Amino acid sequence: MTHSKSSLLVNGFTLIKAHLVLIKFTLSITVVFSAVISYLLAPHIVHFSWFGVGWLSLGGIFVTGAANALNQAIEKDSDKLMKRTAVRPVANGTMSQQYAQGFAYLILVVGLLILYIVFNALAASIALLSFICYVYIYTPLKRVNSLAVFVGAFPGAFPCLIGWAAGNDNLSLGGWILFLLQFFWQFPHFWAIAWIAHNDYTKVGFKLLPSGGLPTKITALQTILYCLILIPIGMLPFFLKMSGITSLWIILGCNILMVMLAVRLYITMKPKEARIVMFASYLYLPIVLLSLLFNKIQL
Numbered sequence: 001m002t003h004s005k006s007s008l009l010v011n012g013f014t015l016i017k018a019h020l021v022l023i024k025f026t027l028s029i030t031v032v033f034s035a036v037i038s039y040l041l042a043p044h045i046v047h048f049s050w051f052g053v054g055w056l057s058l059g060g061i062f063v064t065g066a067a068n069a070l071n072q073a074i075e076k077d078s079d080k081l082m083k084r085t086a087v088r089p090v091a092n093g094t095m096s097q098q099y100a101q102g103f104a105y106l107i108l109v110v111g112l113l114i115l116y117i118v119f120n121a122l123a124a125s126i127a128l129l130s131f132i133c134y135v136y137i138y139t140p141l142k143r144v145n146s147l148a149v150f151v152g153a154f155p156g157a158f159p160c161l162i163g164w165a166a167g168n169d170n171l172s173l174g175g176w177i178l179f180l181l182q183f184f185w186q187f188p189h190f191w192a193i194a195w196i197a198h199n200d201y202t203k204v205g206f207k208l209l210p211s212g213g214l215p216t217k218i219t220a221l222q223t224i225l226y227c228l229i230l231i232p233i234g235m236l237p238f239f240l241k242m243s244g245i246t247s248l249w250i251i252l253g254c255n256i257l258m259v260m261l262a263v264r265l266y267i268t269m270k271p272k273e274a275r276i277v278m279f280a281s282y283l284y285l286p287i288v289l290l291s292l293l294f295n296k297i298q299l
Contacts, residue, residue, distance in 0.1 A: 021088060028068065040053070040296070055119075063112060070135050072088050076088075079091035112124045120166065122171070130158035133152075133155040143207065145207055180236075181233055184233060192265075220262065227261075235252070246295060
């Protein structure tokens with residue numbers, strides 16, 4: 001009996017872990033983070049609300065998780081061929097493709113209902129648009145052209161609009177500025193990832209880097225360009241009275257650092273430098289968003 005209970009417990013944990021991998025729980029949390037900060041930055045949100053943050057997080061995780069789950073169901077064959085994705089539950093046979101698809105659509109509906117009922121139709125509509133763009137446009141386009149990164153940057157930045165719409169009931173200028181910050185941030189971020197993993201991506205036919213999917217000087221130069229674009233965008237919150245001088249200097253410092261790292265990648269063309277750009281980009285977004293939130297709290 002004890003052995004039977006132990007086996008059930010182990011199987012239960014295994015099943016939970018498989019579902020967390022299916023929805024890419026860690027990635028979903030980072031996506032929801034942008035939505036929550038944008039929600040708290042919305043002018044209509046005067047006081048912190050665990051109710052709003054909790055429901056937005058839950059709805060966001062369900063919608064993002066649905067997109068990730070369906071993506072894994074669609075790409076199960078290519079996932080099997082890449083070392084870092086071969087452990088995914090659909091790729092390794094832990095879950096069937098049909099189950100993953102059914103689970104994805106179920107949590108999508110639940111997530112959209114949460115956003116619609118607790119917040120508004122605008123937030124739910126943007127979330128649905130984000131899901132469609134990611135699953136039905138970005139996912140197949142990865143095999144066709146590196147333009148997929150540009151297309152994928154839209155659903156990648158939509159969480160800022162979802163959060164702003166949830167908190168403000170509209171898409172005013174502040175929400176669009178946050179959208180632009182996250183939109184252009186994604187290019188150095190994803191190109192750094194694709195630079196490191198280009199052998200695996202090439203093996204399965206993914207074209208995520210400019211210049212035919214290879215890590216070239218042109219790719220590094222474009223990485224510098226998009227980091228430079230972030231500098232004036234990062235100043236907009238200050239000049240539009242969304243932030244103070246402290247957050248301006250923090251954001252400016254982060255942007256200058258990203259440019260310097262991208263320049264170093266251009267000079268050396270080494271995977272090590274691409275990895276540094278990747279890790280710096282992971283830190284960039286939370287630092288920038290939290291600096292804006294800190295400024296609002298101070299005000």
